[in-house]
Amino acid sequence: MSGGNRIAAAFLALASALPLAPAAAVGAREFDAASMASITARHCGKGPFALALWSLECPHCKDGLKTLEALRRQRPDVRLVLVQTDAAEQAEAGEDLLKRLGINASERWTFADEAPERLRYAVDRNWAGELPRTYLYHDDCRRIGISGVLKTDQIRVWLRGEQP
Amino acid sequence: MFINTYTKPIGKRLLRLAALACALSLPVATANAAEAGAAMKKARVELGASAAFDRAGQVWAAGKDGGHVVVRKSTDAGQSWSPPSRVNAIPEAIAADGEGLPKIAFGPNNEIYVSWTRPLSKPYSGEIRFARSLDGGASFDAPLTVHADRQEITHRFDALSIASDGKIFVAWIDKRDLLAATAASRDYRGAAVYYTVSADRGATFQGDYRIADHTCECCRIAVSAQPDGDVIALWRHVFEPNIRDHALARLHADGRAEPLQRATFDNWRTDACPHHGPALTTDGNGDMHAVWFTQGETPGVFYGRLASDRVEGRRKLGGARAAHADIAAQGNALLVAWKEFDGERTLLHGEYSADGGKHWTARELAGTAAASDQPRVLARDGRLAVFWNTQNEGMRVFDMAAGTTR
Numbered sequence: 342m343s344g345g346n347r348i349a350a351a352f353l354a355l356a357s358a359l360p361l362a363p364a365a366a367v368g369a370r371e372f373d374a375a376s377m378a379s380i381t382a383r384h385c386g387k388g389p390f391a392l393a394l395w396s397l398e399c400p401h402c403k404d405g406l407k408t409l410e411a412l413r414r415q416r417p418d419v420r421l422v423l424v425q426t427d428a429a430e431q432a433e434a435g436e437d438l439l440k441r442l443g444i445n446a447s448e449r450w451t452f453a454d455e456a457p458e459r460l461r462y463a464v465d466r467n468w469a470g471e472l473p474r475t476y477l478y479h480d481d482c483r484r485i486g487i488s489g490v491l492k493t494d495q496i497r498v499w500l501r502g503e504q505p
Numbered sequence: 506m507f508i509n510t511y512t513k514p515i516g517k518r519l520l521r522l523a524a525l526a527c528a529l530s531l532p533v534a535t536a537n538a539a540e541a542g543a544a545m546k547k548a549r550v551e552l553g554a555s556a557a558f559d560r561a562g563q564v565w566a567a568g569k570d571g572g573h574v575v576v577r578k579s580t581d582a583g584q585s586w587s588p589p590s591r592v593n594a595i596p597e598a599i600a601a602d603g604e605g606l607p608k609i610a611f612g613p614n615n616e617i618y619v620s621w622t623r624p625l626s627k628p629y630s631g632e633i634r635f636a637r638s639l640d641g642g643a644s645f646d647a648p649l650t651v652h653a654d655r656q657e658i659t660h661r662f663d664a665l666s667i668a669s670d671g672k673i674f675v676a677w678i679d680k681r682d683l684l685a686a687t688a689a690s691r692d693y694r695g696a697a698v699y700y701t702v703s704a705d706r707g708a709t710f711q712g713d714y715r716i717a718d719h720t721c722e723c724c725r726i727a728v729s730a731q732p733d734g735d736v737i738a739l740w741r742h743v744f745e746p747n748i749r750d751h752a753l754a755r756l757h758a759d760g761r762a763e764p765l766q767r768a769t770f771d772n773w774r775t776d777a778c779p780h781h782g783p784a785l786t787t788d789g790n791g792d793m794h795a796v797w798f799t800q801g802e803t804p805g806v807f808y809g810r811l812a813s814d815r816v817e818g819r820r821k822l823g824g825a826r827a828a829h830a831d832i833a834a835q836g837n838a839l840l841v842a843w844k845e846f847d848g849e850r851t852l853l854h855g856e857y858s859a860d861g862g863k864h865w866t867a868r869e870l871a872g873t874a875a876a877s878d879q880p881r882v883l884a885r886d887g888r889l890a891v892f893w894n895t896q897n898e899g900m901r902v903f904d905m906a907a908g909t910t911r
Contacts, residue, residue: 400629401722402778428551428602454550455876456846457876459846462826466825469804470779471779471780471781472778488775490777
């Protein structure tokens, strides 16, 4: 069996082991306590980068997401990473909401089945969980955490390279 | 299918194979191995539970098991629990996570009252459900919806309080006024808080009484029964323009809610969802003691006595990650509990005062390495205890005053 075939066999075995899984076909990756390091390693220092945490249970998050989408359209160079903080089984509903709102962040994550406080701690040890929560990173990887819907002037100041 | 920007080479190969599998009509859940993990893992455990002492001093807990609210009884102060008894015979959606969880309370003749939020299909929508047992938990009547308004909108975050004369008060967050305002192209800050009252041991409810407009959307409401039959509610409000401090109001059983009073003064301006509601208790002198969370002028979780236009004795509980405090009183005794993540474990902290909050004794009561519910402080007939439901250890009860873990 060639390597490719072995992978194919493995994949098919995996697929058949997931008879109940198609409904959970998600584009969001599982965010665990180690994910934060890989996200920042990949994105910070490579241009403006915003990490935004949101939840289905948060009415203000919709406005926050729309603001970020408007920013992304104006500034395609902004790297936008979204993290949904709901329970894992809400990931599909989260994807549906993003689609409905026309949010096009290319990288999306959803909280793993771990104590949420552990995952929040990995993001920011002093973040109490209020949402929406957005981290705006500068080129030197300094960041500022903002709770609540981002304001246009906060974004403008950030893109100028200043502390909002 | 969404294609991950950062798919590794092997992932790309899997993508092609996924396309093949699609062609073969095989169930395809994932585009790469990481997503396979996301699809396979089990749902987050919903630990939302509450507990209460019955008149015999036994502890009863209400939680969720699939589509059922279930109650369990402990006759040995939380060391062991009875098998779960179903409250609702017909399964339905039940909120049991974070700020939304089943509530349990006892009436003067040991009636068991249970309330919960049933999420509906539209986002944020729900209805407030109630069921009772008049035979000591052997059976429960069919649940009813406590509000007359049946729009598929927000009726969530139920709070249950048994008044001193046995009447049942249920309060909740309600968005009917927001929707009416939006339909009329008017601005409306936040949501509203409503209540309803049963004077017949939960057979029927009279209400949809509005307490206040402009409340925060997703924080639990605190309620405290008063000696005169009223109930005082404390909630996170949205004062103009977007100050998310707390307000309280006195609720009468006849549906009259007194005008709200501002209760906390942290000046937290934000358009965010804290998911972090307050707790309230009334001591034997009629003084109100509260615990609450703010990211205002000084961030943190706080304790204070609520005077008519100010907070007295305000002080911070725990450190930067103190969260979800609860409080209860019996006479002059007060018990506060909160949880706090230390980077490795979530710790349960308690503080006890025998003198109405002048002096406090602090103790770390427990810890857990996995997920945990918010702690609840139970009170009845002079007893105070902390109830905590954790993923690894299950439901436990801690008796702070006696200095022992029970």
